[in-house]
Amino acid sequence: MTSAILISILMTLVAASTPILLAALGELVVEKAGVLNLGVEGMMLTGAVAGFAVAYSSGSTTLGLIAALAAGVATAMIFAVLTLSLTANQVATGLALTIFGIGASSLIGAGFVGRTITRLGPVFPEALAGHPLLRAVFGHDIVVYLSLALVLAVSLFLRKTRPGLVLRAVGENDASAHAIGYPVIAIRYGAIAFGGALAGLGGAYFSLALTPMWADRLTAGRGWIALALVVFAAWRPGRLLLGAYLFGAVMTLELQAKAAGITWLAPELLAMAPYLATIAVLTMMSLGRKTGRLDAPACLGKPFSAS
Amino acid sequence: MNQPREQEVPPRLALAHISKSFPGVKANEDISLSVRPGEIHALLGENGAGKSTLVKIIYGVQHADEGTISWDGETVSIPSPKAARRLGIGMVFQHFSLFDAMTVIENIALGLDEAVDREVLKARVAAILDSYSLPLDPERAVHTLSVGERQRIEIVRCLLQKPKLLIMDEPTSVLTPQEVERLFETLRQIASEGCAILYISHKLHEIKALCEAATILRGGRVVATCDPKLESTKRMAELMIGAELRQIEHKPGAGAGAVRLSVQDLSLAGEPPFGTDLEAVSFDARAGEILGIAGVAGNGQSELLTALSGERLASSPDAILLDGRPIGLHGAGQRRAAGLACVPEERNGHAAVPDFSLADNSILTARHRLPLAPLGFVARGDVLRFAQSVIQRFDVRTTGPGALARSLSGGNLQKFIMGREIGQQPAVLVVSQPTWGVDAGAAAAIRQELVDLAAKGSAVVVISQDLDELLELADRLCVLNEGRLSAPRAIASLGIDEIGLMMGGVHGAGESTGATHA
Numbered sequence: 001m002t003s004a005i006l007i008s009i010l011m012t013l014v015a016a017s018t019p020i021l022l023a024a025l026g027e028l029v030v031e032k033a034g035v036l037n038l039g040v041e042g043m044m045l046t047g048a049v050a051g052f053a054v055a056y057s058s059g060s061t062t063l064g065l066i067a068a069l070a071a072g073v074a075t076a077m078i079f080a081v082l083t084l085s086l087t088a089n090q091v092a093t094g095l096a097l098t099i100f101g102i103g104a105s106s107l108i109g110a111g112f113v114g115r116t117i118t119r120l121g122p123v124f125p126e127a128l129a130g131h132p133l134l135r136a137v138f139g140h141d142i143v144v145y146l147s148l149a150l151v152l153a154v155s156l157f158l159r160k161t162r163p164g165l166v167l168r169a170v171g172e173n174d175a176s177a178h179a180i181g182y183p184v185i186a187i188r189y190g191a192i193a194f195g196g197a198l199a200g201l202g203g204a205y206f207s208l209a210l211t212p213m214w215a216d217r218l219t220a221g222r223g224w225i226a227l228a229l230v231v232f233a234a235w236r237p238g239r240l241l242l243g244a245y246l247f248g249a250v251m252t253l254e255l256q257a258k259a260a261g262i263t264w265l266a267p268e269l270l271a272m273a274p275y276l277a278t279i280a281v282l283t284m285m286s287l288g289r290k291t292g293r294l295d296a297p298a299c300l301g302k303p304f305s306a307s
Numbered sequence: 308m309n310q311p312r313e314q315e316v317p318p319r320l321a322l323a324h325i326s327k328s329f330p331g332v333k334a335n336e337d338i339s340l341s342v343r344p345g346e347i348h349a350l351l352g353e354n355g356a357g358k359s360t361l362v363k364i365i366y367g368v369q370h371a372d373e374g375t376i377s378w379d380g381e382t383v384s385i386p387s388p389k390a391a392r393r394l395g396i397g398m399v400f401q402h403f404s405l406f407d408a409m410t411v412i413e414n415i416a417l418g419l420d421e422a423v424d425r426e427v428l429k430a431r432v433a434a435i436l437d438s439y440s441l442p443l444d445p446e447r448a449v450h451t452l453s454v455g456e457r458q459r460i461e462i463v464r465c466l467l468q469k470p471k472l473l474i475m476d477e478p479t480s481v482l483t484p485q486e487v488e489r490l491f492e493t494l495r496q497i498a499s500e501g502c503a504i505l506y507i508s509h510k511l512h513e514i515k516a517l518c519e520a521a522t523i524l525r526g527g528r529v530v531a532t533c534d535p536k537l538e539s540t541k542r543m544a545e546l547m548i549g550a551e552l553r554q555i556e557h558k559p560g561a562g563a564g565a566v567r568l569s570v571q572d573l574s575l576a577g578e579p580p581f582g583t584d585l586e587a588v589s590f591d592a593r594a595g596e597i598l599g600i601a602g603v604a605g606n607g608q609s610e611l612l613t614a615l616s617g618e619r620l621a622s623s624p625d626a627i628l629l630d631g632r633p634i635g636l637h638g639a640g641q642r643r644a645a646g647l648a649c650v651p652e653e654r655n656g657h658a659a660v661p662d663f664s665l666a667d668n669s670i671l672t673a674r675h676r677l678p679l680a681p682l683g684f685v686a687r688g689d690v691l692r693f694a695q696s697v698i699q700r701f702d703v704r705t706t707g708p709g710a711l712a713r714s715l716s717g718g719n720l721q722k723f724i725m726g727r728e729i730g731q732q733p734a735v736l737v738v739s740q741p742t743w744g745v746d747a748g749a750a751a752a753i754r755q756e757l758v759d760l761a762a763k764g765s766a767v768v769v770i771s772q773d774l775d776e777l778l779e780l781a782d783r784l785c786v787l788n789e790g791r792l793s794a795p796r797a798i799a800s801l802g803i804d805e806i807g808l809m810m811g812g813v814h815g816a817g818e819s820t821g822a823t824h825a
Contacts, residue, residue: 162422169406169417176404180418181388298408 007136012255014144015210017248019044019202019219021147023226024233024240025154026198031230032158033191034171034299038094039079040199041223042101047072047200049105052112052207052214061120061208065143065201068208072200073193075101080192084185087303102217112214119212120205143205148241150198155237167191171297174304184304199223221275228278234295250274317380319344319503320365320396320472325374327360333527334360335371340522340529342472347494347504349514349535351547352524353746358507361524362474365505366398367391379471389420397465398474403457407450411460414449418464435466439493454603455486462493472503479513483603484774491517509547509747510775511540525549548747564594567766568647568735569628573621573635575614577790583607585614588792590785592735592766597757598795599781600770607790608739608770609652615737615768616649617642630734643675646734650724652743652770654717658724661713665705666694668712669727676731693730701726702752718745725753729760736760739770754780 023040030037037043050071055064079097082088120141122129128138157164170177170187178184206218225247233240254270318341327335335357342348352358363369365376367385375382378394385391391398405414416428423431429445436443443459452460458478465473475494479487494517498504506518514521514535521535523546531546568591575585585607592598602608613619614627621627621635628634629647637645651657659668670690674680679690694708701722705715712720721741728736741757742750757780761767770787771777777784778798785795 162416165409165413165417169409172406172408173404176406177417179400179404181420182417 004132007133009252009256010136011139012252013245013248014140016251017244018144018147019205019210020222020226020229020247021151021241021244022143022202022205023199023223024229024244025147025150025237026195026202027226028230028233028235028237028240029154029158029167030191030195031300032171032235032297033167033188034174034297034302034304035083035188035192036090036094036301037076037079037097037192037195038091038227039075039097039101039223040195040226041219041221042098042104043072043075043196043199044203044206044219044223044226045101045105045217046075047203048207048218049109049112049203049214050200051204052117053108055117055208056112056115056214059117061118064117064208065120065204068200068204069197070200072196072198072203074196075104076192076196076199077189079196080189083303084188084192087305090301090303098223105218106216109214109216113216114213116213117208120209141209143201143209146201151237151241158237168297171299174299174302178304188304199226202226225274225278228282231296232281235297236295247274247277250277316344317377318342319346319379320505321377322361322365323375323377325361325364325371325376327364327369327371335364336527338374338524338527338529340532342503342505342520344471344503345498345501346520347498347506347518349518349521350505350507350524351509351511351514351521351543353509353547353748356524356547357527358524359476360527362398362476362505362507365391366396366474392420392468395469395471396474397468397470397472399458399461399465399476399478401477403461405449405457405460408448410446410448411443411452412445414460415445415464415467418461419467431467432463435463439466439496441493453486453605455482455489458482458490466497470502472505473497474505474507476507477509478506479508479510487513511535511543514543515540523547544747564596564764566591566628567594567630568592568737568768569631570615571626571628573614573626575610575619575621577607577610583610583790585610585790588787588790590792590795592768594764594766595761596782597761597767597769597780599777599784599798600768600787600792601774601777601784602770602772602787604772606787608787610790611787611792612649612651612737612739612770615647616651617647640675643672643733646676648672648728648731648733648736650728650736650738650741652739654720654724655713659712659720661711663712664709665698665703665712665715665723666690666708668723669694669697669708673727673731676733697723697726697730700730701756717743718749721745722749722753725756729756732763733765735766735768737768737770740772741769742771742773742776750776 023044027037027040047068051064051068054067055061058064075097078100079093082093083090120143122139123142123145124138128134131138158168166177166182167187170182170184174184203219207214211218229240229243229247232243251274253273254267257265257270258267321341323339325335325338326333338357338361340348350358350361360369364371365385367387367390370386376385377383383394385394404418406417412425412429412432415432416423416425432445435441441459441463443456443463449457449460478490482490494504494506506514508514518535521533521543522529523531523533523543525547530549533543535543571589573585573588577583583606588611590598600611614621617637617639620638624633624635626635629642629645632645634642634645634647655661660671670679670685673693677693679686679693691708697703698705698708703715703723703726704719705723715723725738725741738757741753745753754776757767757769769777769780781798783795784798784801786793
């Protein structure tokens with residue numbers, strides 16, 4: 001009985017963590033390349049609405065996921081053109097991108113409000129996915145496994161491969177990387193596209209897996225949590241995984257409390273918990289500036305123009 | 308790689324009638340020069356003489372409008388740095404292309420055009436370090452290394468590509484004398500193996516010590532070629548500047564007067580992540596003297612400057628005394644008002660706001676001692692007059708007080724900033740790297756102003772890495788090493804080797820053992 005409860009807690013925790021894990025992982029790569037894209041929330045929303053619209057029209061969640069990826073990349077490209085090619089301020093552009101994403105997703109999603117689709121199902125056959133114990137391992141959908149594989153892949157990419165080394169170099173000292181002969185702008189375009197793809201995918205996880213139904217501002221500020229998570233993880237993919245699941249746990253507190261029949265604590269307070277945790281983490285990080293500064297890519301947020 | 312040095316061997320690199328224009332400027336005009344294999348060839352000239360443009364053309368960063376480049380006798384075009392490296396041209400830039408947070412070996416890997424297996428690369432790097440006796444630990448993070456060690460990374464990067472021509476751009480500007488000597492040994496060994504070296508500098512005694520031929524540029528043209536070993540230093544300097552060299556005049560009668568600035572047991576934690584802690588720094592600066600503080604950058608220079616300027620406060624008021632008054636807890640504005648002026652090393656962004664006009668920049672520090680903003684309202688006319696007077700007195704080449712600080716060249720902005728501070732008649736002037744990146748003519752003018760200021764009874768403290776400058780300017784010299792300041796010594800009693808050893812301090816020991824943390 002207790003194991004069944006634990007497993008069900010685990011399942012909700014993983015599901016809640018996956019979208020922020022994806023979005024944060026994408027943003028981690030972007031920031032490692034020296035770009036601060038605060039538009040994660042906006043990219044998640046355009047991904048969410050595009051994924052839902054395509055899945056609803058075609059009946060295929062796979063097509064929906066692909067559409068979400070593409071929409072995330074497309075939104076990210078707006079940011080990339082503005083900040084890289086036109087050297088607009090990254091912070092302002094990122095904030096604008098979020099506002100744009102909120103508006104665009106509301107507009108596109110207006111006709112879909114309240115519609116439902118078939119939820120993204122588990123990958124493995126019912127015998128495994130429905131097994132009371134084994135479902136803890138085999139009961140997840142494709143995006144969960146993909147997110148875990150991506151954490152490993154990004155970690156290896158950054159630490160072990162030459163392109164990963166070059167990407168870090170661009171984030172560490174763009175002028176030097178340019179002087180040596182690396183295409184700083186092209187590499188940053190690539191990183192931003194990757195970040196957009198993962199943010200779009202993360203957003204679509206809300207509309208295709210968590211709540212297979214469209215509602216306005218579906219992601220509810222999770223993009224900001226993803227941004228905080230990158231700092232919390234000190235730009236390390238392994239710590240990012242840990243952090244995402246920790247935040248996932250905090251986020252599901254409300255549900256768990258309800259399930260456990262706790263009534264003395266207002267559910268609204270528990271719903272606030274992840275945002276309070278975000279503020280707490282960011283405050284702690286800025287207090288411990290000594291480590292925070294060392295970990296951050298040295299060129300983070302600085303515009304670069306080849307002269 | 309030993310190649311015969313006979314007349315029939317075509318030059319490794321020959322430039323013929325190279326010209327390059329930028330909008331409004333002819334950077335290079337009809338430049339011809341040739342470098343033989345195994346030759347160390349000096350390219351000599353002031354800032355703005357066209358050296359860097361020429362080198363960028365050779366290294367493929369920029370392209371000549373006219374003229375031809377030939378390589379081992381064949382005419383070639385060099386469209387990109389990659390093409391230059393393929394030909395066998397390696398370049399060590401004045402500003403290193405290094406990544407502080409990464410290790411030496413990662414930095415070297417980044418400098419290569421093709422991916423090399425890490426273990427293979429390690430072995431190749433070890434072989435080069437060994438054959439040139441270069442001490443360098445491949446696993447250390449770059450931010451823990453001294454400037455000399457950082458430069459070695461760049462040299463190893465080049466040597467890995469087995470260069471036939473090595474370009475060194477102002478390689479000694481930040482090295483200690485011992486490091487310079489070591490670099491020269493390395494360069495001589497590289498040249499003896501048949502590699503040609505193009506050595507860019509404006510330090511004449513180095514060129515005399517190292518180079519076999521020199522091409523002197525001025526205003527984008529070749530004004531002379533000579534054998535530096537035969538030519539006199541003075542003559543080369545005059546060719547380079549195009550005028551008689553101004554000697555600094557020390558006014559007689561100036562000398563040790565009353566103590567104007569006294570620092571007692573000043574300690575300050577370094578700024579993370581890479582700062583150096585100041586440990587119980589004590590010194591006196593007297594009226595009429597110039598006190599030199601030598602030392603390699605990163606040994607607490609920036610901390611000392613911020614502690615004196617008031618950007619960071621001392622722990623007690625008595626740690627810093629200005630004319631006997633405790634000012635250790637005064638902020639930067641109060642200290643300026645009291646007469647302690649500071650000029651930090653970084654001009655754009657620290658000493659001046661890049662996007663402000665010169666007039667606005669002069670309000671920022673001069674308002675404390677001059678009535679530029681009485682009752683908080685800017686007196687526009689007085690500000691313009693003050694800025695204009697600085698521009699005239701210090702010969703700042705600019706369009707006027709309305710020009711943005713960022714539009715000035717480094718040397719001109721430095722002249723303006725020095726003028727702004729000296730124009731306030733401070734009791735004490737502390738200046739860091741007063742002539743960093745400034746051409747010889749302007750540097751001489753700035754140094755003369757410092758000497759004149761001291762002669763008028765101010766105390767001047769010069770923090771510099773440039774020993775020649777300190778030997779020329781200072782009356783007494785002390786050395787800042789690892790955040791500790793040595794006792795000052797009269798300049799007359801010191802030999803350059805002795806100062807070099809004091810500067811090298813732990814860095815020097817670290818090089819011989821390869822283990823000490825810099």
